[in-house]
Amino acid sequence: xxxxxxxxxxxxxxxxxxxxxxxxxxxxxxxxxxxxxxxxxxxxxxxxxxxxxxxxxxxxxxxxxxxxxxxxxxxxxxxxxxxxxx
Numbered sequence: 001x002x003x004x005x006x007x008x009x010x011x012x013x014x015x016x017x018x019x020x021x022x023x024x025x026x027x028x029x030x031x032x033x034x035x036x037x038x039x040x041x042x043x044x045x046x047x048x049x050x051x052x053x054x055x056x057x058x059x060x061x062x063x064x065x066x067x068x069x070x071x072x073x074x075x076x077x078x079x080x081x082x083x084x085x086x
Contacts, residue, residue, distance in 0.1 A: 004032050011077045019072045040085045049082045
């Protein structure tokens with residue numbers, strides 16, 4: 001089963017403009033292929049976003065969780081989950 005369900009793919013298709021100047025995908029299949037190629041991940045919560053960035057060794061000092069959630073590479077899926085691209 002794909003990590004990128006229909007809700008995640010739809011979210012990415014709708015919000016990809018927050019990270020890219022032009023669409024990188026126009027269909028769910030293209031979105032899934034792009035997310036797989038870029039090794040995007042889905043985390044279950046806002047806390048999961050914070051934990052993922054810490055696990056990746058990023059310096060989060062001086063950054064609030066709310067500010068991190070507004071980063072252009074973080075997409076709120078709408079059901080409590082977040083899609084993160086690197």
